[in-house]
Amino acid sequence: MGQIDLPVCFGTAANFRKATLTFEVVGFRGTYHAIIERPGYVKFTAIPNYTYLKLKMPMPKGVITASSTYDHAYECDIECVEYREAVESSVELASRLEALAAEDLEPKCHAGSFEPAEGTKKIPLDPNSSDDNVVTISANLDPK
Amino acid sequence: MARMIVPQYLNWSSTPITFDRDDHPDKVVAPGIYTLVVDPIIANTRLSKVLMDGGSSLDIIYLETLDLLGIERAQLQPMASCWGKRRY
Numbered sequence: 001m002g003q004i005d006l007p008v009c010f011g012t013a014a015n016f017r018k019a020t021l022t023f024e025v026v027g028f029r030g031t032y033h034a035i036i037e038r039p040g041y042v043k044f045t046a047i048p049n050y051t052y053l054k055l056k057m058p059m060p061k062g063v064i065t066a067s068s069t070y071d072h073a074y075e076c077d078i079e080c081v082e083y084r085e086a087v088e089s090s091v092e093l094a095s096r097l098e099a100l101a102a103e104d105l106e107p108k109c110h111a112g113s114f115e116p117a118e119g120t121k122k123i124p125l126d127p128n129s130s131d132d133n134v135v136t137i138s139a140n141l142d143p144k
Numbered sequence: 145m146a147r148m149i150v151p152q153y154l155n156w157s158s159t160p161i162t163f164d165r166d167d168h169p170d171k172v173v174a175p176g177i178y179t180l181v182v183d184p185i186i187a188n189t190r191l192s193k194v195l196m197d198g199g200s201s202l203d204i205i206y207l208e209t210l211d212l213l214g215i216e217r218a219q220l221q222p223m224a225s226c227w228g229k230r231r232y
Contacts, residue, residue: 001207001220001223002220002221002222002223003220003221003222003223004205004210004215004219004220004221005221006186006187006205006213006215007186007187007188008184008185008186009184009185009186010182010184010185021203022203023203023204023205024202024203024204024205024223025205025206025207025210025220026204026205026206026207027207028206029206029208030206030208031193032181032193032194032195032206033186033191033192033193033194033205033206033209033212034186034191034194034195034203034204034205034206034209035194035195035197035203035204035205036182036184036194036195036196036197036203037197037198037199037200037201037202037203037204038198038200038201039201039202039203040196040203041196041198045154045155045156045157045159046196047161047163048180048196048198049163049167050176050180051172051175051176052163052167052168052169052172053169053178053179053180053181054163054167054180055180055182055196056161056163057156057161058156058159058161063159063161065167066182066183066184067182068178068179068180068181068182068183070169070173070178072181072192073178073179073180073181074173074178076178076179076181076193076195077177077178077179
């Protein structure tokens with residue numbers, strides 16, 4: 001949708017680093033607030049450790065560690081899975097509704113009985129002949 | 145005559161970063177299963193769920209989060225093409 005520069009700050013009041021990251025703005029929903037990728041790591045010279053779920057980066061007063069507790073990571077994981085399931089079920093629901101709508105329409109499509117509008121009249125195809133060749137037209141049409 | 149090449153170091157490159165037993169939590173539950181979620185302050189607000197991913201070259205923020213931060217849509221700039229000039 002576009003880009004936006006936002007100041008991002010890691011650390012504590014006593015020891016912190018601030019940098020401006022350019023975020024790509026996306027219009028769909030997700031379970032996180034934001035996702036920091038390679039440009040973010042580079043800006044902060046941050047090193048992740050996925051085993052310990054810790055992120056370290058050099059700071060003015062020594063290296064600082066940003067970490068998530070396993071509980072929080074677990075909560076986010078659950079939320080993510082639940083959201084995905086919700087999206088899947090809503091997609092399924094939509095397709096079922098569509099199928100249902102198509103079923104409803106079907107009898108009308110195959111009814112085959114074409115009912116003429118009210119007020120018809122029969123006029124002979126050839127006014128000069130006496131045979132029964134007639135055509136049915138709307139009553140408010142001129143026979144010619 | 146050899147020309148002196150002055151190495152140009154990036155900021156912070158003199159700081160070593162190490163992980164050791166001190167970083168080890170009491171118990172590592174299902175190593176590698178869970179994601180690295182941090183809580184930085186973005187635009188003066190502490191966001192509790194920011195995923196550190198690192199697999200892509202784009203930092204991503206959701207429109208929903210921008211609304212949460214009270215940032216107007218008018219502040220968005222057009223997206224630079226992936227092959228165009230990248231703004232870091």
